[in-house]
Amino acid sequence: MKQPCPECELRAIQSSITKESLEREVSAMKYVQGITAPENQYKNRLDICEKCSALVSQIMCSECGAYVLFRAKNKKSSCPRAKWAAQGC
Ligand code: SF4
Incomplete structure (x- = not known):
């Protein structure tokens, strides 16, 4: 049985992630x-x-490679370019 290509699998997952799907999660x-x-x-x-x-x-x-919706939702996250700061640290 042919093994799935991990890179193709990852691409398929990433292509299904949209701003709307992330907004629903957040x-x-x-x-x-x-x-x-x-x-x-x-x-x-x-x-x-x-x-x-x-x-x-x-x-x-x-x-930083992060999904910004999740990064922004984490109170202790900060912007890697220092455009917004963590709170309560
Ligand atoms: S503002 Fe900061 S966290 Fe947002 S996209 Fe720019 S570098 Fe990334």
Whole structure:
């Protein structure tokens, strides 16, 4: 039996990830004090990312390789270009 190519499998998974699918995942996350960023902070961070030259395909930061929606939702995350900071660290 032919083994699936890991690189092709990864590409298939990545191509199914869209901004909308990530938004659904993030909106399903519960607010946890000390872990998740409050909504206004999350939105402010994403506004900055949307204007940044490092943003790729509306979802990924080419500077750090993270999906910005998840990075912005983590209260203790920070921008690798120091455009927005961690909170509570
Ligand atoms: S995390 Fe920072 S460097 Fe990455 S896309 Fe957002 S603003 Fe740009």
